[in-house]
Amino acid sequence: MDFPSPLSGDLVAALVFPGVLGIFGFLVVAIWLERKLVARVQWRYGPLYVSRPLGGLLQPVADLFKLVFSELVLPRHTNRLLFAATPILLFFAEGLPVVFIAAAPGVVMAPHSYGLAIAVVLVLLVAVLMVAMAWTEADKFTYIGAMREILLTAAYEVPLLLAALAMFLLYGTADPHKVVEVQSGLWGVLLNPLAFVVYLVALLMATTRFPFEIPEAEPEVVLGPYTEYGSTLFIYAFGANYVKLYVLSLLGAVLFLGGWLPAAGVLGVLITLAKMGVFVLPAMLVRAIYPRYRIDQALRIGWGQLLALSAAAVLWSLLAAWIW
């Protein structure tokens, strides 16, 4: 289906949403929203100094400018080329899965019958680059942070895959358009609530949000895998997690919340954006609510309850597909 705009649907997807503009726009809005929400919970105003009439919305933009124009320090003990390249590759790789996810009918860069499955696999592959980045930095804090990241990845990726698999089994397809089409009666969250819960918790672990903010736990390992970075490279290293949140929220909206339904076109894109909030808002709010788990507690949740729940979700889907 064609997208009603001067640009074709795939170009809108590449340039605007969920493409380049969407990724950078989300980075700004998510940082602002997180600071505002946490401030509200803690009875503070949050960012207000820059663009007061907009509620400080431009504060993250000012912060990003400040970081871009601060001195770029390349530590002497590192391979400088790799030190500069790995955060860029990490940020880029985190955004790559959007190529296969549709934001509205026709608004997808690469339509594919296994598009959502490929997106899930791409999300899980990025851990390699995180380890490579920490390796390049060659610092004990980055090593420990990367080790925690890998342990956490091993704990959440099986449940995340199983939650996605449960939905693919239920829908009988991994094509984003058909997945949304199947949900025209009932949304995935109602068809398989277990998979939704697993996906939401795995999303928090994957994006290392509280209570799973363990790899970069400030009181323990400075900033974990991002310790040695400053300037623009810090934006990429640290912002990569926000990009992952963006991708997983979009994927979640399509898998569980009926994507762009009940509309299409521009309105469909806006509806998808609004549905992403169901994943983004809790991820922002938990920062103000939960303390941080220890790594062993997080691993026990991942390999214990979450894995059992995700297996149950797959069984649920098999049963539902059999009855349906």
Added chain:
Amino acid sequence: MVAVVLFIALFLAVLVLLVVVGYLFSPRRPSETKERRFEAGGPPYGPVQRRLLMQYFGYVYLVTVVEAAVGLALVAVLTADAGRAALAPLAAALVVAIAAVVAVVWRYFKLLADVRRWG
């Protein structure tokens, strides 16, 4: 396909451009202290109380790389039903990825084998 190429080119261009702009226009006052490894506030002194064992880190990297290759292989198998045409680019990507890993291991094998550099 044009959209994918455009997305990748524009995304990477913006990322690299911001780094180049920062590098060219930010103030630069290099000092020995700034370029040192971060040590949480103070310079290291005396014998270490507990040594962090690093030699297994390479295995973690290896596992994550192998997992990535297996993930891609799975996708290739999944997409095989969609038509042989889809399999060829993925297989090519897999070969390139593995070749890159082999090249890096080949280049740094001696360095990796030197256990004194791991501590």
